[in-house]
Amino acid sequence: xxxLVTFSRKxxxxxxxxxxxxxxxxxxxxxxxxxxxxxxxxxxxxxxEQCRLVSDTMISLGANVRILEHGISVNESECVDCGACxxxxxxxxxxxxxxxxxxxxxxxxxxxxxxxxxxxxxALTLPL
Amino acid sequence: xxxxxxxxxxxxxxxxxxRIRDGTVRVVTAEEMPAIVAELxxxxxxxxxxxxxxxxxGAMCSSGAFLNFGHAEPPIRMERIWLNNVEAxxxxxxxxxxxxxxxxxxxLEEKYGGAHVIEDLVAGKSVELRASSRGTDCYPxxxxxxxxxxxxxxxxxxxxxxxxxxxxxxxxNSTDRILHTxxxxxxxxxxxxxxxxAGTLNPLSNDPKLRLIGSGVPIFLCGAHGMVIxxxxxxxxxxxxxxxxxxxxxxxxxxxxLRAATMTGYGVxxxxxxxxxxxxxxxxxxxxxxxxxxxxTVDIMDYGVxxxxxxxxxxxxxxxxxxxxxxxxxxxxxxxxxxSFRNARKVAGELKRWIECGSMQLALPTRxxxxxxxxxxMHQISKGPRVLDIMDRQVVSIGENxxxxxxxxxxxxxxxxxxxxxxxxxxxxGIVTTFDVSKAVVNPGKAYLVKDIMKKKVITTTPxxxxxxxxxxLEQHNISALPVIDGGHHVxxxxxxxxxxxxxxxxxxx
Numbered sequence: 001x002x003x004l005v006t007f008s009r010k011x012x013x014x015x016x017x018x019x020x021x022x023x024x025x026x027x028x029x030x031x032x033x034x035x036x037x038x039x040x041x042x043x044x045x046x047x048x049e050q051c052r053l054v055s056d057t058m059i060s061l062g063a064n065v066r067i068l069e070h071g072i073s074v075n076e077s078e079c080v081d082c083g084a085c086x087x088x089x090x091x092x093x094x095x096x097x098x099x100x101x102x103x104x105x106x107x108x109x110x111x112x113x114x115x116x117x118x119x120x121x122x123a124l125t126l127p128l
Numbered sequence: 129x130x131x132x133x134x135x136x137x138x139x140x141x142x143x144x145x146x147r148i149r150d151g152t153v154r155v156v157t158a159e160e161m162p163a164i165v166a167e168l169x170x171x172x173x174x175x176x177x178x179x180x181x182x183x184x185x186g187a188m189c190s191s192g193a194f195l196n197f198g199h200a201e202p203p204i205r206m207e208r209i210w211l212n213n214v215e216a217x218x219x220x221x222x223x224x225x226x227x228x229x230x231x232x233x234x235x236l237e238e239k240y241g242g243a244h245v246i247e248d249l250v251a252g253k254s255v256e257l258r259a260s261s262r263g264t265d266c267y268p269x270x271x272x273x274x275x276x277x278x279x280x281x282x283x284x285x286x287x288x289x290x291x292x293x294x295x296x297x298x299x300x301n302s303t304d305r306i307l308h309t310x311x312x313x314x315x316x317x318x319x320x321x322x323x324x325x326a327g328t329l330n331p332l333s334n335d336p337k338l339r340l341i342g343s344g345v346p347i348f349l350c351g352a353h354g355m356v357i358x359x360x361x362x363x364x365x366x367x368x369x370x371x372x373x374x375x376x377x378x379x380x381x382x383x384x385x386l387r388a389a390t391m392t393g394y395g396v397x398x399x400x401x402x403x404x405x406x407x408x409x410x411x412x413x414x415x416x417x418x419x420x421x422x423x424x425t426v427d428i429m430d431y432g433v434x435x436x437x438x439x440x441x442x443x444x445x446x447x448x449x450x451x452x453x454x455x456x457x458x459x460x461x462x463x464x465x466x467x468s469f470r471n472a473r474k475v476a477g478e479l480k481r482w483i484e485c486g487s488m489q490l491a492l493p494t495r496x497x498x499x500x501x502x503x504x505x506m507h508q509i510s511k512g513p514r515v516l517d518i519m520d521r522q523v524v525s526i527g528e529n530x531x532x533x534x535x536x537x538x539x540x541x542x543x544x545x546x547x548x549x550x551x552x553x554x555x556x557x558g559i560v561t562t563f564d565v566s567k568a569v570v571n572p573g574k575a576y577l578v579k580d581i582m583k584k585k586v587i588t589t590t591p592x593x594x595x596x597x598x599x600x601x602l603e604q605h606n607i608s609a610l611p612v613i614d615g616g617h618h619v620x621x622x623x624x625x626x627x628x629x630x631x632x633x634x635x636x637x638x
Contacts, residue, residue, distance in 0.1 A: 080185070080387055080399060080468045084312050086452070087320035087464035095452075100470035118313040120187065120389035120397070120466065 001051040002031070002110075005042045007063040009035070017042065020057045026050045031110040043068070043110055070127040071109025072116075074102065078123035085115040085124065137174065137411060144178045144407045145489045155179040155405075155483045157476040158334050158417055165418040173414045179483050179490065180417040182334050183348070183403035183475030184326040186467025187389060189310065190290035190361060191398045192228040193246055193378050196282040197257065199223055204269035206259035210234070211245045213258075222267065226287075229388075229398035241396030243388035246286075249278045250350075250381045284378035286349065290360040292402050294332035294370040295426050298323035298449060298463075300441060300456065303432035305604070308393025312466050314431055318441070318456050321428055321463045326472035327421040327446030331404040332370045334417045340406050341372070342493020348403035348479045349374055351382030353488060356404070358495065364503035372497075374402065385475065399468075403475040405483055407490045421446035428454070434597055436505060515598050516591035518630040519612050519621040525550050528557055528579035532568050535560055535578050546609040548619045549582045555617045558582030559609075588613045589623055595631065598623055 007016055021028055026046055033042040046054045055065045071093065081102045086094045091108045094115070116124045147153040156164060158180050165173040197206075199222070209216040209225045213233045216225040229243040248255055254275045263270045278284055300321045301307045301314035308314075312322045327333070335341045345356045354376025363371045385401030406417060426449075427440035444454050450469070453460045482488040524542035526535050528549050535547055539562055549558035560582045568574070568581050575581050589598045589610040598610055602625065612621040 081470040082186075082468045083465040084322065085464070087322065087462035088313055088315065092462075100468075100473065117392040118464075120312065120391055120399075121387060122390065 001046060001048050002068040003044050003046060003051070003055060003058075004066045004068050004111075005040075005044060005058055005063050006066075007040050007061075009038055009040060014061060016058065016061050016063055017044070019061060020054060024050070024053050024057050026054050028054065032112060068111070068127070071106035071111060072104070072113075072124055073127060074104060075123045075125065078121045079119075080121055080123075082120065084118050084120055088115050088118040090114065137171070139174070139178070139407070139409050141407050141409070141490060141492050144409075147178055148483055148486050148489055151484075151486065153178045153483060155181060155480045157473070157480055158182045158329050158406075158419075159473065159476065161417045162328070162420045165414060170411050170414045170418075173418075174408060174411055177408050177414075179480075180334065180406045180408060180413075181403055181476045181479040181483065182326075182331040182406065183329050183401070183472045183477075183479060184292055184331065184467065185385065185401040185471035185475055186324050186326070186399060187310070187391070187397045188288060188291045188400040188402075189230050189397045191286070191288040191400055192226055192242060193284055193286045195225050195227060195284050197223040197225075197276070198280075198282050200269060200272050202269045203267050204259065204261050204272050205264060205267035206272070207261045208259060210258045211255050212240065212248070213256075214240065214242050214245050216242070218259075230396050232396055238390050238392075238395050241388070241390075243396050243398035246378065246398065247383060247386055247388040249284065250378060250386055251383050252277065278379055281379075285375060286352075286354070286378050286381070287357070287373075287375045288360075288400065289373050290362055290371045291374050291400055292331050292360070292372045292404075293325065294330060294336070294365070294368055295327075295424055295446075296324045296369075297426050297440075298428040298444060299431045300428055300461070301432045302430045302441075307431055308391070309431050310391055310394050310397065311431060312391060312464065313393075318430075318461060321444075321449070321454055321456070321461050322466055323426070323444075323446075323449045323463060324466045325426075325446065326467060326469060327424050327450065328419060329469075329472045329476055330424075331402070331406075332365075332372070333419055333424055335404075335406055335413075336365070336368070336370070336416060336499075337412075338365065338370065338497045338499040339416075340409075340413065340492065341404055342496045344494035345404065345491055346488055347374060347376075347405075348385075348401070348475055348482070349376035349381070350386040350401055351384060351478075352376040352378075352380035353482075354402075356493075359497045362503045363498070363501065365497075365499050366502040369503075370497075370499075385471070401471060401475045403479040405479055405488065405490055407492075421450060428456070434600070511594070513595040513631060514591065515589050515593045515595060515612055515623055516621075518595065518627045519591065519623045520627055521621045523548065523611070523619055523622040525556075525619050526560070526578055527551070528577070528582065530578050531576055532565060532578060532581060536565050536569070539565060544622075544624075546611075546622060546624065547578075548586070548611040548622065549578055550619060554619075556586060556588065556611055556613055556619050558584045559586045559611065586611060590614070591620065595628070599628065 029045040031043045216227040231242040233240040299311035343358045357373040360371030360373045387399040429438040525548040545562045609624040
């Protein structure tokens with residue numbers, strides 16, 4: 001399951017992710033992170049059964065946690081099934097089925113958004 | 129019935145149209161044809177199949193529509209015309225215009241353009257017309273502003289000068305930055321390949337000798353019954369790159385087969401669905417329509433080279449491109465199609481139904497299209513300024529093992545901000561700027577030699593490079609000078625932002 005963790009770095013520089021890994025023993029996969037002097041945002045992947053534990057521990061350390069149930073979404077009425085997104089995606093989220101219709105493996109998506117500008121039909125959007 | 133019209137190894141167009149009328153016609157798509165020929169043999173396929181339908185659905189930038197608005201009261205001869213803030217051509221009489229697909233909105237730029245205006249009209253949406261004129265005795269009105277839907281136009285005729293490319297070269301990018309092109313987003317270091325075209329379903333690839341496709345031939349155009357006008361612009365069948373000029377009634381078109389699009393960082397284009405039915409007259413038609421993706425080869429061009437003569441990295445067939453990956457320099461590189469094969473199939477399938485139900489009859493060309501000509505590059509009387517025209521040959525360089533203070537002296541004496549750094553063989557190895565030297569002076573004791581502070585990655589130009597290309601390098605890298613090097617990497621001159629001022633001295637302002 002994917003979690004979007006946001007945290008403030010104003011009150012000191014707590015190594016939140018490292019501490020959660022140590023305290024819970026769950027091996028967290030950091031898919032993507034943007035951290036600057038004042039705040040940080042990390043997209044992490046954790047096993048479904050340990051999601052709760054990781055989430056609660058993160059929150060107790062002062063982070064905000066949002067469970068991401070959706071990856072990139074395709075507006076079917078705009079998509080023409082060209083496939084321009086396929087080679088752009090670093091996680092191989094997109095593929096063609098046997099009828100050349102675009103398929104989405106949403107669970108692989110790390111919400112990097114690289115496909116959005118590659119779509120000639122503006123059919124791709126990040127979930128809110 | 130089938131055998132009664134099959135007299136030997138030839139069928140006439142009249143026989144095929146007779147079969148369309150009586151509902152016994154056998155139609156297959158160009159994708160189905162290779163397997164039929166493999167199974168029945170060429171003679172068997174000729175006997176079995178009467179019509180092969182083709183289809184393609186992709187970005188066709190050179191598209192647009194003629195519109196007639198009807199006369200206003202009092203009447204106006206429109207000279208400048210905008211539809212939803214997209215300018216349309218004002219050089220036609222009175223109330224005619226041509227809206228081109230790639231023209232961009234004055235306000236929304238690449239987010240909205242001529243293609244979007246056309247799609248909005250086809251979708252039944254209303255479009256704002258704004259026009260102005262000087263006013264004449266016969267056309268006194270000077271401005272007009274009104275909202276129009278498609279049915280308000282007397283004529284709305286799509287007329288596309290260059291559609292249905294027979295094939296199109298694929299694209300990759302060897303540079304270290306992302307490129308935004310009409311071939312889509314190209315990742316750095318040849319990390320993806322994009323391609324376009326319907327391969328086995330492409331109309332001209334199924335009739336490369338242009339025996340069946342020519343002026344007057346009925347076609348499927350964006351859901352309407354359209355027609356081939358003749359050869360398209362840049363038609364170049366000699367190398368396998370034929371094109372078609374086509375027309376159709378916008379009022380009969382469907383949004384399913386006409387879509388506006390924006391290639392980010394490039395601009396607006398229009399996705400056009402186009403299909404041509406091919407009458408299976410003889411064995412030559414059978415052989416031509418048996419073409420498969422495996423038989424159609426294109427070059428994968430390096431769009432990192434900003435020249436008309438881009439180098440080809442390798443060749444690939446549509447079968448390879450459509451497989452999802454091709455090998456470049458020993459690596460599997462993923463491919464993306466820009467055109468929709470699924471929609472190309474839909475076009476060929478819809479066209480097949482039209483013919484089966486008798487709503488479209490076939491015709492042979494009233495005038496053939498040249499099948500052997502080649503498009504020529506532009507005739508240019510002057511090549512435009514090259515780097516050698518404006519570069520500064522009084523370039524001062526410095527050795528990599530010289531001291532930083534020597535660099536400071538040279539910068540002062542040479543009245544320059546950039547020093548190319550050379551090694552003992554006089555080969556360019558780096559560059560230092562006034563900024564680098566100042567930084568070294570402010571932080572003393574960390575570095576003594578030029579090679580310790582120089583930037584090793586130098587962006588360079590050559591004497592015969594176009595100034596426009598050199599200017600793009602300056603902009604992209606946010607720098608103000610380029611060492612000019614020869615084939616052996618020796619510095620022969622320097623081009624600075626100041627040299628660009630020479631362009632405005634009049635010599636190049638023709």
